[in-house]
Amino acid sequence: MLMRKKELIIFDLDGTLIDSAPDLADAVNRTLETLGHAPFDETTIRGWVGNGARTLVKRALSGSTAIDEKLDDALFEEALEIFLGRYAQNLCRRTRLYPGVRETLERLHTRGHRLAIATNKPHVFVSPILETLALETFFDAILGGDSLPKKKPDPMPLLHLCGLLDVPPAHTLMVGDSKNDILAAKAAGIEVVGVTYGYNYGEDIALHAPDAVAERFEEILGYLEKGGNDGA
Ligand SMILES: O=C(O)COP(=O)(O)O
Numbered sequence: 001m002l003m004r005k006k007e008l009i010i011f012d013l014d015g016t017l018i019d020s021a022p023d024l025a026d027a028v029n030r031t032l033e034t035l036g037h038a039p040f041d042e043t044t045i046r047g048w049v050g051n052g053a054r055t056l057v058k059r060a061l062s063g064s065t066a067i068d069e070k071l072d073d074a075l076f077e078e079a080l081e082i083f084l085g086r087y088a089q090n091l092c093r094r095t096r097l098y099p100g101v102r103e104t105l106e107r108l109h110t111r112g113h114r115l116a117i118a119t120n121k122p123h124v125f126v127s128p129i130l131e132t133l134a135l136e137t138f139f140d141a142i143l144g145g146d147s148l149p150k151k152k153p154d155p156m157p158l159l160h161l162c163g164l165l166d167v168p169p170a171h172t173l174m175v176g177d178s179k180n181d182i183l184a185a186k187a188a189g190i191e192v193v194g195v196t197y198g199y200n201y202g203e204d205i206a207l208h209a210p211d212a213v214a215e216r217f218e219e220i221l222g223y224l225e226k227g228g229n230d231g232a
């Protein structure tokens, strides 16, 4: 059966399984407010998510995706501490699953795929969010952005998951919303589907040449049924 070709599916979290930007934006703006800085609208902050909490805070203090090289270290450390505290208080108040995610994970799980998460989000936040959304039982392994010495776009987290779950990269599929996911997967020799509805700094995910593009999460079922990029 073709479905067995991809035994392991590794998912990105923010912008792929969950729309966490509203809670991240609230925590960013409460941090900026505490420091006496002006807030940003949610759409702007959405474009800053995907490289972990440290980079998100640096972007917020810089007011741009490009980080201000002259950013004061002490201000950054203070802002990071405030942000982590604020976000911990409201991890899943306005965060929602994207359409089709629960049903699709259920089907993949029932069909016997191993499922894992490789996110750049700090690990401490991941399980509480999955528990609140009643998703935690689907996953065999979860890595956060601080779980290993390197995070996406480095291939390390993806290769680590392949080793941990004893599935070779050729039998693994990555699903993500940002260029970090695509770059990490390509460097790991893993096929990758890019979803179009996530964050990716406001850029079209197709620009980074994933093996396939999905407008809706459930499209990955059809991709797997076709045998992925290996052909039927
Ligand atoms: O930058 C983050 O905190 C989350 O990133 P993710 O898209 O890898 O889940």
Ligand SMILES: [Mg+2]
Pocket (backbone or CB within 6 Å): 012, 013, 014, 015, 016, 050, 176, 177, 178, 198, 199
């Ligand atoms: Mg993402």
